[in-house]
Every structure is written in structure tokens, then in C-alpha cells.
Amino acid sequence: MRINLDRLLMDIEKYAAYGKNEQGGVTRPSFSPADHEVRQLFIEEIKELGLEVTIDGAANIWGKYKGTGKNPGSIVIGSHFDSVPNGGKYDGPLGVLMAKEIVKRLIELNIRLDHDIEIVSFTAEESNDFNLSTFGSRSFVGRITAEMLQDACDSKGALLSDELKKVNGGLDKFALMMDMHSDKKAFIELHIEQGQRLESANIPMAVINSVVGTYRSTVKVIGQSNHSGTTMMEHRKDALTASSEMILAVESYCQGQGDVVGTVGKLTVSPNAANIIPGQVDFILEVRAEKSVTIQRAVEAIQEVLQEIAARREVEIQQEVFLDQKPVVLDQDIVSSLVETAREMNEPCLILPSMAVHDAAHMASVTKSAMVFVKSIEGKSHCPEEYSLPEDIEKAGNLILQGIINLDRTLYRT
Numbered sequence: 026m027r028i029n030l031d032r033l034l035m036d037i038e039k040y041a042a043y044g045k046n047e048q049g050g051v052t053r054p055s056f057s058p059a060d061h062e063v064r065q066l067f068i069e070e071i072k073e074l075g076l077e078v079t080i081d082g083a084a085n086i087w088g089k090y091k092g093t094g095k096n097p098g099s100i101v102i103g104s105h106f107d108s109v110p111n112g113g114k115y116d117g118p119l120g121v122l123m124a125k126e127i128v129k130r131l132i133e134l135n136i137r138l139d140h141d142i143e144i145v146s147f148t149a150e151e152s153n154d155f156n157l158s159t160f161g162s163r164s165f166v167g168r169i170t171a172e173m174l175q176d177a178c179d180s181k182g183a184l185l186s187d188e189l190k191k192v193n194g195g196l197d198k199f200a201l202m203m204d205m206h207s208d209k210k211a212f213i214e215l216h217i218e219q220g221q222r223l224e225s226a227n228i229p230m231a232v233i234n235s236v237v238g239t240y241r242s243t244v245k246v247i248g249q250s251n252h253s254g255t256t257m258m259e260h261r262k263d264a265l266t267a268s269s270e271m272i273l274a275v276e277s278y279c280q281g282q283g284d285v286v287g288t289v290g291k292l293t294v295s296p297n298a299a300n301i302i303p304g305q306v307d308f309i310l311e312v313r314a315e316k317s318v319t320i321q322r323a324v325e326a327i328q329e330v331l332q333e334i335a336a337r338r339e340v341e342i343q344q345e346v347f348l349d350q351k352p353v354v355l356d357q358d359i360v361s362s363l364v365e366t367a368r369e370m371n372e373p374c375l376i377l378p379s380m381a382v383h384d385a386a387h388m389a390s391v392t393k394s395a396m397v398f399v400k401s402i403e404g405k406s407h408c409p410e411e412y413s414l415p416e417d418i419e420k421a422g423n424l425i426l427q428g429i430i431n432l433d434r435t436l437y438r439t
Contacts, residue, residue, distance in 0.1 A: 026134070026430070028422040030415060033126045040066070040106070040122065041114035050111035050409035055149035055160070056188040063106050064192055067146060071125065074132060076144070081202050082171070083164035084194030088144040090128045092433075095139035098210035100429050100436065101392075102127065103145035105161070105384065109152065113411025119399070119418065120215040121146045127426045138433040140210060147384045148194070154179035162384035164199065166206075166391045171199035209392040210436055211359060214385040215425055216396060217413050221404035222377060229417040230424060231375040232363045233396035236386040237284075238352035240312045240320050244331070246271070247341040250296060250304030265294055265303035267338040274330045275310065278323065285314045285323050286380065310344075315378045317351055352378075353386040356393035362435060363395060366428045372420050393436075397421050397428075 043063045044053030053059040068086060072078055076088035089099060104120025124144040131142065147161035155177055163169045174196060177185040186196050223231055248264030272289045279287035293307040310327070314320045328344070335342040360376065367374040379386075379396060388394045399421040402412045 026130070026423070026426060028123070028126050028130055028419060028426055030419045030422070032129075033122060033418070033422065034415060036122045036126070037114055037118060040118050044108060046111060048111050048409055051108045051114055052110050052112070053106070053108040054110070054151070054153050055107040056192065060107060061192065064146075067106070067121070067125075071128075071144060074125075074129060076128070080193040081165065081205065082189070082194050082196065082198030082200075083161045083169075083202065084148045084189050084192040085161045085165055086146040088125075088128075090131065090137075090142045090144075092138045092141045096210075096433070096436070097140075098208045099141040099143040100138070100432060101143040101145055101209050101212045101388075102215070102425060102429065103143075103147070104214050104216060105147045105150035107149055107151050107153070109407045111409060112151075112407050113405075113409060115217045115411050115413055116219070116406055117150060117216075119217060119413070123215050123418075123422050123425065126422065127429070130426060136430075138430065140433050140436065142429065143209075145212075148192075150384055154181075155185050157185075159382060159384055159387055162387040165202050166387050167203060168387065168390075171196040206391045209388075211356070211393045211432060212385060212388040212395075213359065213363075213425060213429065214383060214388075214394075214396045215421055216383055216398055217406060217411065218398040218401045219381060219404065219406035220401065223375065223398065223400035224402065224404065226375060228373050228375050229400050229414075230367075230372070230421045231377040231398040232360050232367070233379045233385075233398055234355055234357065234360045234376050235315055235378040236353040236355065236382055236389075237313045237315050237378055237380050238317055238320050239348060239350045239382065240310075240324055240346070241348035242310050242344050242346045244268075244271070244308050244310050245343040246306045246308075246335070247343070248304050248306075248338075249302070251302045253300045253302055256302060261302055262339050263302050264306045264340055267334060267340045268292070268306040268308060270334050270338070271331050272308070274334065275327055278327055278330065279312075282314075282319075282323060284378070284380075285312065285319060287312050287323065287327065313380060315352055320352075350382070353389050355385065355389055355395045358435075359393050359395040359432065362432055363397065363424065363428045366431050367424055370424065370427060372424065374424070397425055
């Protein structure tokens with residue numbers, strides 16, 4: 026049993042036209058005109074398939090293909106349609122459109138499983154102007170409440186509550202999402218890897234058994250602004266050169282720690298003038314790893330090095346943690362089932378942790394949840410060059426198609 030790859034690829038190209046920009050990428054943030062158009066297209070298409078469509082309070086779109094009724098509840102597959110600015114055509118849409126293709130194949134083959142099969146497109150998975158990434162899944166599981174969103178607005182002052190109403194969501198419908206949890210018996214999300222582990226191993230796909238934790242803190246390095254010409258090198262307390270050494274120290278530490286990744290991706294230099302020695306630098310430190318103890322060990326080691334650099338360079342350092350997201354272990358029953366399915370299909374796959382947070386991580390708090398990654402060429406993502414080979418996409422799609430058929434026979438919920 027196989028997906029129709031040609032049809033899926035045409036779908037990907039069709040949906041990528043919504044929000045396509047002059048650089049060849051896709052800019053389709055949630056609640057934008059392009060997002061509105063994609064929502065309408067998707068709803069029309071799944072209604073044409075005969076699916077029961079529900080739009081919840083967070084404007085997540087659910088499409089249900091009814092099963093035989095022998096087993097209660099749904100096996101859910103899907104991802105998201107929104108994109109980052111000038112992003113690619115695969116990040117998110119591949120998972121939703123593959124879910125649609127799988128359901129279409131089941132319908133064409135006149136196969137009804139004992140569970141219902143549901144497609145979901147989550148709202149605002151990507152970072153957005155409301156500063157609410159993975160908004161749809163976090164709202165669905167109750168981590169974001171209507172009360173938290175009463176005054177939420179974007180940089181132009183548009184209220185999130187108004188934007189939700191435009192796409193048939195609404196804060197008044199948030200409480201109803203809690204009643205939907207018990208019906209979701211499993212969730213599987215297909216996503217591009219967005220890294221190079223699969224390509225390095227020359228393996229087309231991976232089953233994901235966990236999602237890494239993420240630590241972020243703001244680091245303020247305070248030196249002394251002074252005249253760049255009259256202040257000799259030995260008399261300087263340069264916040265930028267001190268910060269530069271700190272950033273290199275983060276890189277150096279993490280390079281020797283296996284799966285730990287550390288990043289400084291945002292800096293603000295003050296006063297940021299050509300003839301003034303920088304007096305203050307603010308940067309954001311991020312550390313990701315598969316285990317909490319590994320993150321804690323890395324953060325402690327990095328902080329020790331930063332303090333040593335600060336003392337030696339005679340600058341002050343201040344830190345404030347604003348994110349300490351714990352790792353998520355995905356459902357090992359589904360992971361094992363998918364791995365066994367790949368073995369039965371004679372298709373190689375790895376078992377990996379996800380180094381980025383996806384909707385599946387939040388869904389794991391209300392149901393059995395797992396992911397499948399497909400190989401990314403050169404690891405590129407969040408850019409127009411984002412690409413996965415059709416043959417790899419096909420293998421991942423066939424794995425999920427056969428995987429949910431196998432899961433339908435064995436699924437239970439504790």
C-alpha cells in the first residue's frame with residue numbers, strides 16, 4: 026500500500042503558491058491574507074473528501090474520516106501550514122498534506138480503520154508577531170488559556186481575539202477544546218528534519234523518540250563606554266570584545282559535548298557607534314539537549330566560564346532565565362510500532378531526538394505522541410532552499426500510512 030507521490034508533490038507546489046515571494050520563498054504567517062486563503066482551500070478540499078470538519082477555539086482545523094466504530098476515538102496525523110518569513114515549502118505543509126494524501130488513499134482503497142482517522146492543521150506553529158509560537162497545539166492542550174489572551178495583540182495593535190474570529194476560532198470556544206482531549210488516542214506528526222544527521226548517515230527517515238529541552242537566558246555584559254581614539258587598549262573595559270570571547274567559549278564548550286547545542290543568536294550593542302568603545306552588550310544564550318541533567322551541567326559550566334571572562338576583562342555580567350523548557354519523551358509504544366513497521370517494509374530508519382520543538386511535543390501531554398522525520402538536503406530549513414527528495418518523502422509517507430494501519434490494531438490508551 027503506497028501513497029500517490031505525484032499527487033502529493035503537486036499539492037505541495039499548489040499550496041506553496043500562497044505567500045510565495047520575490048525571493049522564491051514562502052511568507053505565510055498565521056492570520057495573514059495568504060494564511061486565510063490556504064485555510065479556505067484546505068477546508069474545501071477535505072470537505073470534498075467527505076471529512077467532518079471542526080475548527081476549534083485556537084482556529085486549529087480538524088478533519089475526521091470516520092472508522093468502523095469498533096474502537097473509540099481518533100488516530101490524528103498532521104502538522105501546520107504557517108511559515109516563517111521567506112521560508113520553504115516543506116516545513117509544516119508536508120505533514121498536513123501528507124495526512125490528507127493518506128486519508129485520500131484510504132478512501133480510494135475503501136479502507137475504514139476501527140479508529141477514526143483525523144487530519145489536523147495547527148495554527149501559528151512558527152514564531153509570529155503575537156510572540157506565541159506553537160500557539161495552536163499549546164492552546165489545544167491547555168497550556169495557553171483564553172484568560173492569558175484577552176489583551177494579546179501584534180506589533181500593529183491587532184487583537185488576537187479578533188484575528189481568531191476571522192478564521193472561525195474564538196476565545197469563547199477555548200474551553201470546548203478540553204472536551205476534545207479524550208477522543209484523541211494518538212498523534213503522529215511528519216516533519217522535515219531541519220538538520221543533517223539523516224543526510225550524514227545516508228538514511229531517508231527517522232522515528233523521533235523525544236524532543237529536546239531548551240534553556241534561554243538574557244545575558245547583560247556591562248563595561249565602560251569611552252572614546253575609541255584616546256582610550257588606550259590596556260585601559261579599556263570593552264563589553265563587545267568581552268562578549269565575543271564569551272560567545273566563542275559557548276561554542277567551544279558545546280563542540281565537545283555530543284548532542285548539546287549552544288547558540289548566541291541575538292546581540293544588542295550599546296551605544297553602537299563607530300568612535301565609542303561599546304559599554305554594554307545584551308545577548309541571548311540558548312542551550313538545547315535531550316536530557317535535563319545535560320542542560321543543567323552545560324549551563325553551569327558555561328556560566329562558570331562567562332564569570333571567569335568577566336572578571337579577567339573587568340566587566341560586569343548579569344543573567345536572567347526566561348525559558349527553561351524540559352525535554353519531552355514521546356510515546357515509546359508508537360515509536361516501537363513505527364520502527365517495526367519500517368523493518369517490515371525493509372526500509373532503513375534511525376531513532377533520533379528532535380532538536381527543535383514541534384506540535385507533537387505539546388500533544389504528548391494529552392495523548393500518545395510521536396514523530397517521523399524525513400531527510401533534509403544539506404540540513405536547510407526556514408529558507409527557500411529547503412528541500413527533501415521525493416523518494417525520501419514517499420518512504421516516510423508509506424511508513425505513516427502502514428504505521429497507522431498497524432497502530433489501529435494494537436493501540437490502547439492508559
